[in-house]
Amino acid sequence: MTQAKKKNSPPGARWDIWLEYGMCHWLDTPAKLNIRVRCKKGADSSLVEILHEHNHIVHIERNGEVLYDIPHSLEDVSESGTDRSCLSLEKIVSYGATADLSGLYEVLDKQIAYNSAIAQEGLSRPWGESVGRTLLEVYGNSVNVRARAAAAAGSDARMNGCEMPVVINSGSGNQGITVSVPVIEYARSLQSTHEQLCRALVVSNLVAIMQKYKVGRLSAFCGVVSAGAAAACGIAFLQGADADVLGMIITNTQGNVGGIVCDGAKSSCAAKISSSIEAGLMGYEMAKRGCVFRPGEGLVKEQYEKTIDSFCRMAKDGMEATDRKILEIMIEGC
Structure with a gap:
């Protein structure tokens, strides 16, 4: 997984977000949308990552144990769905x-x-x-x-x-x-x-x-x-x-x-x-x-x-x- 970048990331990088314990950091990733959120309460922690689409969860962890992970690429994915080019x-x-x-x-x-x-x-x-x-x-x-x-x-x-x-x-x-x-x-x-x-x-x-x-x-x-x-x-x-x-x-x-x-x-x-x-x-x-x-x-x-x-x-x-x-x-x- 790509490491979180700090706020002084160089201009020109693809900016995405890494949220951890109330702090926001940059992610250097080619994806247009890539968000990882880590939460912690007491001894328990969780990590969730979404990629490319707002409802596309690709990775879930709890207390360091991977509960869910699907094959995914950080490269931009092509638009899918119905061909709309016929519209006039x-x-x-x-x-x-x-x-x-x-x-x-x-x-x-x-x-x-x-x-x-x-x-x-x-x-x-x-x-x-x-x-x-x-x-x-x-x-x-x-x-x-x-x-x-x-x-x-x-x-x-x-x-x-x-x-x-x-x-x-x-x-x-x-x-x-x-x-x-x-x-x-x-x-x-x-x-x-x-x-x-x-x-x-x-x-x-x-x-x-x-x-x-x-x-x-x-x-x-x-x-x-x-x-x-x-x-x-x-x-x-x-x-x-x-x-x-x-x-x-x-x-x-x-x-x-x-x-x-x-x-x-x-x-x-x-x-x-x-x-x-x-x-x-x-x-x-x-x-x-x-x-x-x-x-x-x-x-x-x-x-x-x-x-x-x-x-x-x-x-x-x-x-x-x-x-x-x-x-x-x-x-x-x-």
């Missing part, structure tokens, strides 16, 4: 409009029920820094504000210890909340049918996945930016928008808040969710008026697909050093 806005809009939903209602109904419930919990009680509650208190009760506030409130609760379940998107609970709760709020305001809501959620979920899959599981790029754009696309679809409008929404959103960084799961995620949804909804209002950021302005390209690719390359490749620096700064405070 045209196909997503067509699928959302015509798909047989009989096999999807179970998961969509869970997403509606679970994510709405945790949003309501966050609005009902002062979880975390109460971003969602603050939005409603300060900015009123319009559907635009409710969409942002309810989603932020779900994150308020989730990021601060609430154990209520959430249906995720792209491996993230916050992204799952972001792609669904605003669409649900707008569907209620528009008095949409259950089927119309479910079709809009299909669009929102798939648009988020389409934007995010090239980034990979872990990046310094905040995934709720893509999710906020996707939620606005679901809301636009609910109101009859076509694929061209959805492409403009994505371009306007990414061109606005595409630089938000991920610095871990914590209270401020709720505020980032609100900002991303607001940017998505503004991007929709711009699109309805024929306004879209032009190619050559920053990372914006001629087609929405190329714009998405620009931000994915920035997030996956360009922000690798940013990811290391964020971890370095965070560890300094431990």
Whole structure:
């Protein structure tokens, strides 16, 4: 096993974390995610290691005895799962409009029920820094504000210890909340049918996945930016928008808040969710008026697909050093 590195590790190493008895140290490892935690109470001690994915436990020890160990490599593993390269806005809009939903209602109904419930919990009680509650208190009760506030409130609760379940998107609970709760709020305001809501959620979920899959599981790029754009696309679809409008929404959103960084799961995620949804909804209002950021302005390209690719390359490749620096700064405070 790789030895723990101390805080004065040289720049350029792949930073991961070694937690031992309340102390944080660096690990020099090629894995994007590698965490080892050693705990001790009295004469007893334990060691657990996760690798590559947050729920991928590869090693467990108790009092020095290995209880669990599976073959593993510290080298980066390739992304697995369904091939998502076939996704396009045209196909997503067509699928959302015509798909047989009989096999999807179970998961969509869970997403509606679970994510709405945790949003309501966050609005009902002062979880975390109460971003969602603050939005409603300060900015009123319009559907635009409710969409942002309810989603932020779900994150308020989730990021601060609430154990209520959430249906995720792209491996993230916050992204799952972001792609669904605003669409649900707008569907209620528009008095949409259950089927119309479910079709809009299909669009929102798939648009988020389409934007995010090239980034990979872990990046310094905040995934709720893509999710906020996707939620606005679901809301636009609910109101009859076509694929061209959805492409403009994505371009306007990414061109606005595409630089938000991920610095871990914590209270401020709720505020980032609100900002991303607001940017998505503004991007929709711009699109309805024929306004879209032009190619050559920053990372914006001629087609929405190329714009998405620009931000994915920035997030996956360009922000690798940013990811290391964020971890370095965070560890300094431990």
